[in-house]
Amino acid sequence: MIKAAKIKEVVMQRLFRKKEQLNVGVDIGATFIKAVAIDKSKTPPELTAFSYEPLTKDTTASVKKAITKLGISNISVNTSISGPSVIVRIVEMPGMSERELKSAVKFEAERYIPYKLDEVITDFVKLEELTGGKISVLLVAAKKSVINNRIELLSGAGLTLRAIDIDSFAIMNAFLNSQKESKDITCALIDIGAKITNINIVSGEQSYLTRDIQIAGDDITVAIAEKLNLKKNKAETLKVNPVEQKNERAPIIKDAFYNLLNEIRLSFDFYENRYGKNVQKIYVSGGSSRLEGISDFIKDILSGDIVFWDPFNNINMSPKIDTAALEPIKASFAVAVGLGLRES
Ligand SMILES: Nc1ncnc2c1ncn2[C@@H]1O[C@H](COP(=O)(O)OP(=O)(O)OP(=O)(O)O)[C@@H](O)[C@H]1O
Ligand SMILES: [Mg+2]
Known part of the structure; x- marks a missing residue:
């Protein structure tokens, strides 16, 4: 079970974190790039720009175009990855110290990851103590090549990477922001894209399955x-x-x-x-x-x-936003909004 705050800790690459108020989230999907700029100094946060750009064969040019349309220069962005190269598991392990856990997790990861360990970056978060002296641990592994490709793509488009997240965690982040009423029921978040469907089963602020x-x-x-x-x-x-x-x-x-x-x-x-x-x-x-x-x-x-939830719920629209253009495509922005709302 993942506490929302813990999810925010699960970042495979922590490059650098500036105290910037304008958060830029870039979701590079299989067919469309979705990008948002969110001003987090406002309450509620304010959407100041968005773009929705088809992904062409020249991926770098498409990313550049999406960013240019945001009308912001010198930006560092949050992005995310998903699919078969990313593995997220909640596993039970015997109780142990954080240091012991670090090496034990490597062996545990081997059971779940269909790649060689030196091909992946692993990370983990200890979630909670269970009965019988056991603990539950959130394991995340991602292929280095996929992360490196993403870093190269963004730097080729003139961008600096702030953080790499995972699509389903970003969706959950947007979802929790969009809900004001009690969330203590079991909800399944299902984001159906072009090539991948992300599933996340959540209750309260905890994720039980992704x-x-x-x-x-x-x-x-x-x-x-x-x-x-x-x-x-x-x-x-x-x-x-x-x-x-x-x-x-x-x-x-x-x-x-x-x-x-x-x-x-x-x-x-x-x-x-x-x-x-x-x-x-x-x-x-x-x-x-x-x-x-x-x-x-x-x-x-x-x-x-x-x-059919609206990822922009509880986010103000700046007067600059073309709301008529955004309305029909809102459902595609769950990942981008979650990235734009990240604490980083
Ligand atoms: N009106 C519609 N009816 C049915 N499908 C639609 C409609 N509008 C868009 N789609 C489909 O939505 C998909 C694109 O959605 P989305 O932007 O969420 O995917 P993506 O992020 O590019 O892909 P992925 O998440 O798989 O990487 C395409 O398969 C497209 O055909
Ligand atoms: Mg997508």
């Missing part, structure tokens, strides 16, 4: 393209535009989306068996949460109330 599934919106596009014998860009248009070929597209989307939902169901089952509690609310975000009919698909496979 998992990245490599099935998302792109798999629906590919299924439409294959079944209807279309080029991918035509299939993408058909996916996001429910007016065309509605009857043909519906069963294909349903099948592809069920694959994802069944994977999510396995995570819910794991949580429910381990902790004896049910997921009560499902908070959906990510660009693919805009899929027409998504609520009905989810209801077929998962139980729990479905909420």
Whole structure:
């Protein structure tokens, strides 16, 4: 179980932390770069700029463009990574000192990481004392090559890296900020992007399970393209535009989306068996949460109330913000907002 404050400690690279009030979060997704600048000296924090930029083959140029659109110079940014190169596990270990834990964690990590230990950076946070003298520990491991690529990409775009986080922790950060009422129920945060779906099961300010599934919106596009014998860009248009070929597209989307939902169901089952509690609310975000009919698909496979939450809830909009442009794409900004709200 991860306390929110502890999550903030889990940073694999702590380069440097300036006491800057303007926090810049940059989420480099598989299809779109989402960037925000948030002024944390204001209460509530204020969104001063955002950008939403397609990721082209020239990734560096796309990042530069996204940052230029923020209209800020000389910036250091928070970013995050996710997917198969990042592993997060909550494990039980025998009680021991912090020093002993440091070396024990390396061996423990070996059991969970499908890479050689010298290929990864590991970090851990001791979470709590359990009965029987055991402790629970949050283990994080990330491939060095992925971290290095990200550092190179940002420096190639003229940026300084402030901190690297993990997508699901950033989503949780944005989620906790967006909720004012009691959070003491079990919520599943599900961010469905293009290539990856991030799952996070939280209760109060604690996370009980995080998992990245490599099935998302792109798999629906590919299924439409294959079944209807279309080029991918035509299939993408058909996916996001429910007016065309509605009857043909519906069963294909349903099948592809069920694959994802069944994977999510396995995570819910794991949580429910381990902790004896049910997921009560499902908070959906990510660009693919805009899929027409998504609520009905989810209801077929998962139980729990479905909420399409706004990552910008409890954040003021500066008068400079084009709110009409932001409105339809808000759901894609959970990671970027969480990064922009980081304490660092
Ligand atoms: N109206 C819509 N209906 C269905 N899907 C949509 C719609 N709008 C956007 N999408 C899908 O949302 C996805 C992009 O969402 P998002 O920006 O959250 O992903 P990403 O961050 O680029 O990817 P990832 O998180 O996998 O790295 C694409 O697969 C796109 O097809
Ligand atoms: Mg994403």
